[in-house]
Amino acid sequence: MKDQPDLFRRWSVATRVSLSLFIPAAIGGLPVCASAQLGPDMKSGAAAYSVMSTPTPASMGTDYKIGIQDTIDVDVFQEDQFSAKNAEIDTAGNVTLPLIGKVPAVGKTTAELSAAITQRLSPAYLKHPQVSVTVGNSVSQKVIVQGEVAKPGSYSIRGGSTLLETIALAGGETRTAALGKVVVFRAIGGKRTGAVFDLKAIRSGTAADPTILASDMVIVGASGGRKAWEDILNSMPLVGVFRR
Numbered sequence: 001m002k003d004q005p006d007l008f009r010r011w012s013v014a015t016r017v018s019l020s021l022f023i024p025a026a027i028g029g030l031p032v033c034a035s036a037q038l039g040p041d042m043k044s045g046a047a048a049y050s051v052m053s054t055p056t057p058a059s060m061g062t063d064y065k066i067g068i069q070d071t072i073d074v075d076v077f078q079e080d081q082f083s084a085k086n087a088e089i090d091t092a093g094n095v096t097l098p099l100i101g102k103v104p105a106v107g108k109t110t111a112e113l114s115a116a117i118t119q120r121l122s123p124a125y126l127k128h129p130q131v132s133v134t135v136g137n138s139v140s141q142k143v144i145v146q147g148e149v150a151k152p153g154s155y156s157i158r159g160g161s162t163l164l165e166t167i168a169l170a171g172g173e174t175r176t177a178a179l180g181k182v183v184v185f186r187a188i189g190g191k192r193t194g195a196v197f198d199l200k201a202i203r204s205g206t207a208a209d210p211t212i213l214a215s216d217m218v219i220v221g222a223s224g225g226r227k228a229w230e231d232i233l234n235s236m237p238l239v240g241v242f243r244r
Contacts, residue, residue: 043195052211076121118131163182195210
């Protein structure tokens with residue numbers, strides 16, 4: 001500051017004083033961010049985990065459609081030579097099984113694929129094969145991550161992905177993120193349902209890391225006061241003067 005003209009130095013001091021009065025008022029006058037105005041039906045705490053309780057990919061139910069790069073277990077009762085563990089669905093949509101080769105799998109349910117494999121085995125290899133198929137890992141699914149994360153967007157997730165893993169895919173949260181206002185939206189029974197989770201509690205081990213499934217939307221809320229402070233600082237033309 002010694003090399004600055006007296007006029008500029010007086011202006012700089014005056015501006016600092018003005019800011020000290022303006023910034024608190026500005027922050028207080030800004031509208032509260034949307035993440036702070038969570039609806040009354042939005043579940044949090046233990047209720048949030050209850051709402052988002054879901055089965056693992058291996059037991060997703062009869063409606064789950066097998067996708068590319070999913071892995072499956074094929075068990076042919078008492079016939080280990082025809083069975084397979086962690087068989088991956090290739091980019092053409094097929095699964096390659098011992099002895100019988102490629103079987104189309106993409107778009108089929110586990111019951112439908114079991115029937116297709118049974119048909120391939122009988123009667124050429126076995127008279128009455130008993131085939132069961134389970135999904136070991138689901139890769140062909142996506143989740144949307146928005147809000148205060150480094151790289152918002154759509155990301156592929158594996159079956160059994162967690163909230164922390166999903167946020168990590170988006171580059172982690174920003175400095176202005178509200179860690180206690182992380183919302184997960186999910187379609188349950190044809191209705192969009194939301195629940196709020198506390199990222200800080202999850203990281204500290206005092207709360208469980210919830211499972212994230214395909215088609216979920218994760219929104220990381222913003223901290224109103226800190227966000228406002230960052231916006232004000234970034235808008236100042238001579239911001240460098242105040243950071244010396």
